[in-house]
Amino acid sequence: MALLRLDNVTLRFGGILALADLSLEVQTSEILGLIGPNGAGKTTAFNVITRLYRPDSGDVVFDGASLLNTPPHKIVRRGIARTFQNVALFSTMSVLENVQMGAHAHHNARGPSEIVDYVGLTPVARRIVRGLPFGTLKRVELARALASAPRLLLLDEPAGGLNHEEVLELGDFILRLRRDFDLTILLVEHHMGLVMGLADRVHVLDFGRSIASGTPPEVQANPAVIQAYLGAE
């Protein structure tokens, strides 16, 4: 069953067509990779799902009911949490306090401290967020999202700031998360090793439109995807 569905979503900013009749489905418990060139509309799709943007037409359906009448601040109570590409944390608060904020509106059976421990941040739990390494900040955002007990987790470039070995560990970690927290995951990421290794299916955007979707091997072999995004090696 589809936990999330975008039905023919169109969104314009002035003269720019940011999303053009976009339809996609995320099945319960699946990891769907969302890839595409810069400016293709990936983060915009996240912003539509979390209700920061209202589409000009089309619908966003979560667990069988439209999200369009849910205001952004109530999205987390519906069971949707996200991370941000360029990190949006409360920079003068500690790691633990940031995670506590995640539990503010809707909370996990595991408390914030337990989640901080689960994601491996206990050594820096009391540290102020400002000045922590980028890869660590991404991990704090992930913990904050988990603290709100999401059913759907939107990850915007979780591999930022990590070296190859750390990305491998992150891949294993996300699979463990899906199991331990019963998650469905929509993953935006440019690290192709991570996306292709993790995703059950991959959806490709270009100029706000779907240009391909399928299993990782299908998408990697798709000439339109190679031309628009991957490039010939």
Next chain:
Amino acid sequence: MPPLLELEDVHAQYGQVRVLHGVSLAVDDGQVVSVLGPNGAGKTTTLRAISGAVRSSGSIVFDGRKLGRSPERAARIGVAHVPEGRGTFSELTVWENLRLGAYTADRPDFDRALEHFPWLAERRNQAAGTLSGGEQQMLALARALMSQPRLLLLDEPSLGLAPLVVREIFELVSTLNEKEGLTVLVVEQNANIALDNSERAYVLEAGRVALQGTSRDLRKDESVRRSYLGY
């Protein structure tokens, strides 16, 4: 000839947390040098120490002059810094961001940015915050070039960029290096592309230089292959 940039025994900390424990490195005039390292190794802090965005002790010398106290001074004597996470001014337009990049120049030379990023012209009046993440990364690079630097500090330029664009960015860095003699110190997690496009590299671990050498030699190093290259 002495190196264009030389760090000796540089220490830096944020509050009580010590991040750099005596980093020494050198970049020759006209070289591209890359810095690799795990999350939290001190790569970003090293760049911030050079441009003076974080206080440090030890010696940082650029072209015979001391650096590390004032970001404005660094900019004035030819150091441009593309910070981690872009640092574009999101409320300002694309053009205003570029003009700020030329703050230390006599006159902003927009043609120079447009030569490498022609699409910026059609977006000139758009607020930078409404660009996509990758476009903002490119704007940050264009802004840095506006000061006509001799040394470019690049902090993870691939962050948020599609694979094709990452290649374009590194091609551009190579072109600027070869044609204009721009010296570059680049922090990058995409080790493959960083080593391909640099002559020498340093590996930082826990605030110290753990390894250094030519990019070719580092490619053969067992631990570099395992941790950074994945083969």
